[in-house]
Amino acid sequence: MSKCSGDKQVKAKNCDPCSPPSVDCCSSAVTTEQNDSPTLWFENMIDNCYDYAIDAKSNSRPIVGIMCEYAPRELIMAAGGVPVCLCGGSAKTIPAAEDYLPANLCPLIKSTFGYHITKTNPFLEMADLVVAETTCDGKKKMFELMAETKAVHLMELPQKQDDSEAFEHWVTEIHKLKAELETRFDVQITPEKIREASRIMNRERNLRRGLAGLMKADAPPLTGRQLLNFKSIISGIPTDLEKYEEAAEILRSHSRNGDMSSRVRVLLTGVPVVHGAERVVDIIEESGGLIVCMENCTGLKPILEDVDLNAADPIRALAKKYFHIHCAVMTRNTRRIDYLRALTAEYRAECVIDLVWQACVTYDIESYQVRRLAEQELHVPYLRIETDYSPSDSARIAVRVEALFETLRSSYRTGQPCRK
Numbered sequence: 001m002s003k004c005s006g007d008k009q010v011k012a013k014n015c016d017p018c019s020p021p022s023v024d025c026c027s028s029a030v031t032t033e034q035n036d037s038p039t040l041w042f043e044n045m046i047d048n049c050y051d052y053a054i055d056a057k058s059n060s061r062p063i064v065g066i067m068c069e070y071a072p073r074e075l076i077m078a079a080g081g082v083p084v085c086l087c088g089g090s091a092k093t094i095p096a097a098e099d100y101l102p103a104n105l106c107p108l109i110k111s112t113f114g115y116h117i118t119k120t121n122p123f124l125e126m127a128d129l130v131v132a133e134t135t136c137d138g139k140k141k142m143f144e145l146m147a148e149t150k151a152v153h154l155m156e157l158p159q160k161q162d163d164s165e166a167f168e169h170w171v172t173e174i175h176k177l178k179a180e181l182e183t184r185f186d187v188q189i190t191p192e193k194i195r196e197a198s199r200i201m202n203r204e205r206n207l208r209r210g211l212a213g214l215m216k217a218d219a220p221p222l223t224g225r226q227l228l229n230f231k232s233i234i235s236g237i238p239t240d241l242e243k244y245e246e247a248a249e250i251l252r253s254h255s256r257n258g259d260m261s262s263r264v265r266v267l268l269t270g271v272p273v274v275h276g277a278e279r280v281v282d283i284i285e286e287s288g289g290l291i292v293c294m295e296n297c298t299g300l301k302p303i304l305e306d307v308d309l310n311a312a313d314p315i316r317a318l319a320k321k322y323f324h325i326h327c328a329v330m331t332r333n334t335r336r337i338d339y340l341r342a343l344t345a346e347y348r349a350e351c352v353i354d355l356v357w358q359a360c361v362t363y364d365i366e367s368y369q370v371r372r373l374a375e376q377e378l379h380v381p382y383l384r385i386e387t388d389y390s391p392s393d394s395a396r397i398a399v400r401v402e403a404l405f406e407t408l409r410s411s412y413r414t415g416q417p418c419r420k
């Protein structure tokens with residue numbers, strides 16, 4: 001294993017988000033020349049997923065696209081299907097989407113739809129069905145256009161998270177998805193199949209939680225960006241699970257990396273940082289930060305809770321797990337505030353950075369409550385970054401992040417509370 005030879009873990013460049021910056025020096029624990037290392041495996045994640053999907057398709061397994069953490073992957077797996085995340089992280093497909101969608105729309109939606117219009121996402125092209133959901137208005141209306149040329153099943157997500165009638169409605173929606181999968185793919189989804197899929201997904205969530213938990217250390221063995229790379233757009237791939245396990249073993253036995261303890265510990269919240277759109281993560285870590293906790297949908301949010309394998313009704317157990325996801329589309333979304341409070345303490349974050357994709361109204365409005373929590377209750381500085389997939393504002397973001405870190409450092413020097 002090689003040793004880190006410099007201060008910087010990640011070289012961030014003002015590059016197209018489709019080509020994320022390379023990690024040219026990183027903790028020795030995850031850098032290895034071995035061809036079968038977990039790091040290299042997940043660097044080839046898209047190719048691995050492509051091979052897996054092609055193989056599944058040739059064995060008559062349906063490919064089912066999803067675009068949200070509310071889509072119950074276990075049900076798709078119980079139908080023999082392969083759930084593939086279709087969220088777009090590329091700026092390149094956005095111009096094509098803007099022929100159909102307003103320019104002032106979330107880049108994640110435009111990028112995904114751009115792939116659809118240009119037929120350049122092989123996973124979307126091979127998908128037999130897309131499971132859509134009524135979360136934000138932008139996605140909901142985009143799905144209407146996608147449904148003109150693609151098989152789309154829409155789940156109606158009720159948005160009053162603590163309302164028992166809303167929960168019953170969600171249970172009904174999960175039953176409707178089950179019926180759709182059974183009819184379309186001519187399969188029977190039994191309780192045993194749902195429990196087996198839930199067992200696999202619980203294991204995957206547990207392994208990913210274990211990796212994320214390594215960031216609680218004073219000197220974690222990897223950067224937030226490296227942790228983010230341990231992911232897959234297809235859930236439940238057996239080799240992925242083995243590699244998560246292997247990575248955790250290697251990293252747990254790794255000696256302390258002193259460089260990490262001098263960095264500013266950041267909790268990143270807000271919108272998902274999908275594959276190809278990691279620019280802000282790179283800027284934060286290039287500026288001297290270390291993202292110790294990523295609370296969003298590409299981090300801890302969807303893996304905090306498991307499916308109860310002992311529940312009498314596995315459909316209700318699935319409904320419960322998914323309905324608890326604390327997305328900003330929920331009202332009131334007090335769970336997010338509760339989790340942020342707990343995670344800031346657990347991961348000993350020194351500041352909160354809130355990422356909002358341009359025109360994401362729900363996360364944008366909720367940033368008021370997140371700022372209030374951070375500044376007035378937790379007494380840690382807060383920074384809201386609103387951006388899209390274009391690298392044009394990278395320098396401006398870097399200046400704001402550096403100023404935040406400098407304010408923190410000077411508050412430590414002077415012993416004065418930090419006010420940003």
Ligand code: SF4
Pocket residue numbers: 067068069070135136271272297325327328329
């Ligand atoms: S942020 Fe909300 S809408 Fe977006 S993927 Fe997560 S749960 Fe779905």
Ligand code: SF4
Pocket residue numbers: 106107108109135136137138139271272357359360361362363
């Ligand atoms: S980031 Fe916001 S606007 Fe974009 S898809 Fe997610 S909830 Fe919708």
